[in-house]
Amino acid sequence: MKLELKPRLNMAAQMVRRGVRVADIGTDHAYLPTALILDGAVPCAIAADLRKGPLDNAEATVNTYGIADKVQLRRSNGLRNILPDEVDDIVIAGMGGILISEILEDAPWIKNEKYKLILQPQSHDEIVRRWLWKNGFEIIEEESCIDDKKPYICMSAVYTGKQKEHDPIEDMFGDFFYREDDASDAFCQKKLRRVQIRHSALNKIDPTNEEIPSLQYILDEVKKW
Ligand SMILES: C[S@@+](CC[C@H](N)C(=O)[O-])C[C@H]1O[C@@H](n2cnc3c(N)ncnc32)[C@H](O)[C@@H]1O
Structure with a gap:
């Protein structure tokens, strides 16, 4: 079975490293982790959301595709309920840039070169870039696509400890x-x-x-x- 992601989410999925443990924060239907697992791109995933309704959606998806044993559904406000040693790549997609920056700010443990952040702000992406550069992250990929006739972007970043000058x-x-x-x-x-x-x-x-x-x-x- 395969789950075809829409271009916006596919852009984020393509930035996840192969074979890693991925956490999708604000997962809603868990489409992204489900697609990655069905493709054999990752062995397992954490699908996290703040609210029960989206986690119910996520549960329905992983049951439909028969991968409930590979996806941990997790109630979590941002990264608060994610342990530093249980993830490699962290996806935060489909939220505003202000909320994404707040979630990152709230989790100082992500300042470690072993993690890859994959961020897909729907607005205020400049606030995400500023947060990343001010906090010692390097943006290593930026991609754009058109989905439903609207432009979307996605970026990935790793911690280097070096702040970047930017205009x-x-x-x-x-x-x-x-x-x-x-x-x-x-x-x-x-x-x-x-x-x-x-x-x-x-x-x-x-x-x-x-x-x-x-x-x-x-x-x-x-x-x-
Ligand atoms: C618009 S959906 C995006 C779903 C999916 N990531 C995507 O890109 O299609 C935003 C999701 O983020 C969740 N959310 C909002 N604030 C959150 C937070 N602080 N921590 C975790 N999830 C959050 C919402 O409950 C909702 O399910």
């Missing part, structure tokens, strides 16, 4: 600013519209806001592009 363009767009494929372009256009809206709103309601110079810098750089 507002890198923060806001990651690598996608320099790519020319349709998904990266659609993603950058979407983010640019958000920057324009925020820049003009802040100028009206809070003209001394410290975020304005970096938004202005982005708008100036985009004009040159």
